[in-house]
């Protein structure tokens with residue numbers, strides 16, 4: 001009989017969203033007239049920018065002509081998009097990234113999940129706690145962990161984000177091979193300073209480790225002293241891969257387009273100790289298993305960098321960040337300690353009790369749904385996440401209700 005990959009059986013079922021759904025349904029049944037406001041959502045709410053829609057429509061029309069039709073494109077992405085990304089996200093800010101180091105894809109979820117495949121199954125991994133679960137689960141699937149005990153997998157090193165370290169994990173004293181970092185962070189909304197990132201880059205170079213840097217929320221950074229890219233840090237080209245996405249800055253969660261940067265200098269070792277270029281490996285993996293993002297979607301992503309696209313995406317970000325600032329202010333006014341909301345669309349709130357206890361209070365007393373932090377890992381316990389991805393009307397109503405919290 002065909003054998004399954006038994007590592008999949010180690011995966012912990014995530015009851016987070018089903019438990020939330022069950023509680024919300026029960027509340028709605030008991031209070032049929034009460035409007036529930038969902039403040040826990042990680043998906044965007046506002047429509048696609050007009051510049052992206054126009055570019056997509058034009059590309060579709062082009063595809064309907066003999067001259068403009070395109071079949072399979074380059075797996076790594078069309079040069080027009082790779083060049084626009086390199087220029088606008090990196091070179092214009094003084095960061096050294098070339099167009100051919102950019103791999104366009106259909107999502108940072110896939111890329112941050114797939115990247116582990118090009119590294120040894122024996123690689124030692126460090127992941128944040130709380131965490132975007134993709135980093136953990138994909139390594140469990142690949143057999144890099146033992147079983148889960150008390151919410152933690154054997155064999156993984158956990159980078160704890162706690163109130164007493166300002167939710168920025170300290171640089172490790174032990175040696176690992178791969179370090180997942182995510183800034184601005186999901187779920188905490190915390191951002192790392194240049195000095196904090198420099199310490200991680202120094203660690204990686206000293207220990208010949210590779211940093212897998214998820215910057216899916218980079219566009220939300222408001223403070224100009226906070227790096228928007230790991231390549232703002234000296235030495236990062238030798239030790240870091242960066243994941244970026246159009247999902248949150250341009251509303252592409254349903255349209256799907258992202259990119260991963262693998263610098264040419266980045267090397268990893270073979271079993272025999274020879275050093276090989278990670279760029280070539282990822283190129284091989286990407287072109288073997290992926291056939292490119294559709295032409296109209298790449299044109300839509302390119303339009304993000306047109307003058308109108310920049311104006312419209314800046315407005316989108318400002319809209320969400322105004323929500324975030326309003327949420328943070330209201331929550332602090334109630335006496336809660338929190339982080340995030342200033343350079344990220346998430347506010348991470350200390351619950352003064354268990355995550356689920358505050359979840360229940362917000363739902364039962366106010367009809368507001370949040371995300372309990374315990375669902376993101378051991379260090380998430382005692383916290384909830386509120387999201388700025390919402391309409392202004394919903395945020396205003398939720399914050400009015402919050403004043404009634406007993």
Ligand code: PLP
Pocket residue numbers: 042106107108109110112132182185186214216244245246247252253257258
């Ligand atoms: N990385 C982080 C930290 C995220 O929170 C998300 C989505 O919520 C993603 C990546 C996924 O991005 P994409 O829509 O590009 O797959």
